[in-house]
Amino acid sequence: MSIRNRRRAAVLGIMLFAGALAVAAAGASSSEKGADPVERGRYLVSILGCNDCHTPWKMGEKGPEPDMSRMLSGHPQDIKLKPAPEAKDGWAWTGSQTNTAYSGPWGVTYAINLTPDPLSGIGIWTEDMFVRAIRLGKHWGQSRPIMPPMPWQVYRNMTDEDLHAVWSYLRTIPPIENRAPDYDPPGAD
Numbered sequence: 220m221s222i223r224n225r226r227r228a229a230v231l232g233i234m235l236f237a238g239a240l241a242v243a244a245a246g247a248s249s250s251e252k253g254a255d256p257v258e259r260g261r262y263l264v265s266i267l268g269c270n271d272c273h274t275p276w277k278m279g280e281k282g283p284e285p286d287m288s289r290m291l292s293g294h295p296q297d298i299k300l301k302p303a304p305e306a307k308d309g310w311a312w313t314g315s316q317t318n319t320a321y322s323g324p325w326g327v328t329y330a331i332n333l334t335p336d337p338l339s340g341i342g343i344w345t346e347d348m349f350v351r352a353i354r355l356g357k358h359w360g361q362s363r364p365i366m367p368p369m370p371w372q373v374y375r376n377m378t379d380e381d382l383h384a385v386w387s388y389l390r391t392i393p394p395i396e397n398r399a400p401d402y403d404p405p406g407a408d
C-alpha cells in the first residue's frame with residue numbers, strides 16, 4: 220500500500236469508528252429516555268416493590284416468594300382471615316402469610332387487585348383516577364384516605380412520565396379475576 224493509500228485507509232477507519240460511536244450513543248440515549256412507557260413501567264414496577272404487597276406470596280424452594288402466576292392480583296378472595304392476634308409488648312402490626320393483608324392501628328387493609336380485570340381489578344379505572352390515588356392518597360382518587368402500608372407518600376414523588384409509565388404497564392399485565400376484601404376500619408367488628 221502506498222503512503223497515500225495508507226493515509227486514506229486510516230482516515231476511512233477513523234470515520235467508520237466515529238460513525239459507530241454515534242450509532243452507539245443514539246442507541247443508549249433512546250433506551251435511557253425509556254421511549255416506550257410500557258417498558259419503563261415494567262422496570263419501575265420491578266424496583267418499586269409493588270409485587271411485595273400486591274402479589275400473594277407462597278413458599279418457594281428458597282423461602283417465601285411472590286407467586287407470579289397471580290401477579291399483582293391482590294389479597295386472594297378465598298383466604299378469609301380471622302382477626303389478627305393482639306399487638307402488644309412493642310409490636311404494632313401483623314401481616315398475613317401471603318403478605319397481602321395487614322392489621323394495625325389503622326384497621327385491616329388488603330392489597331387490591333391491580334390487574335386490568337374489569338370488575339375485580341382496576342380495569343374500569345381511568346388514568347386520572349390512578350394518578351389522583353397515588354398523588355393524593357385517596358381511595359379511587361377521590362374518597363377515603365388510602366391506609367398503610369401502601370406507601371403512596373413515597374410514590375407521589377414520581378414524575379408525571381413515570382406515573383404514566385407505571386399506569387401504561389399495568390394496563391398490559393394479564394387480567395386476573397380476584398376481588399380483594401374491602402378495608403376494615405378499626406373497631407368495625
Ligand code: HEC
Nearest residue numbers: 267268269272328329330352358359360365366368369402
Ligand atoms: C408495603 C405494601 C405495598 C406496596 C409496596 C404497594 N402497595 Fe399499593 N396498596 C397496599 C395496600 C395494603 C393497599 C390497600 C390500602 C387501603 O385499602 O387503604 C394498596 C392500595 C393500592 C391502590 C388503591 C388505592 C385505592 O384507590 O384504594 C393502588 C392504585 C396501589 N396500591 C398501587 C400500587 C402500586 C402501583 C405499587 C408499586 C408502585 C404499590 N401499590 C405498592 C400495599 C402496598
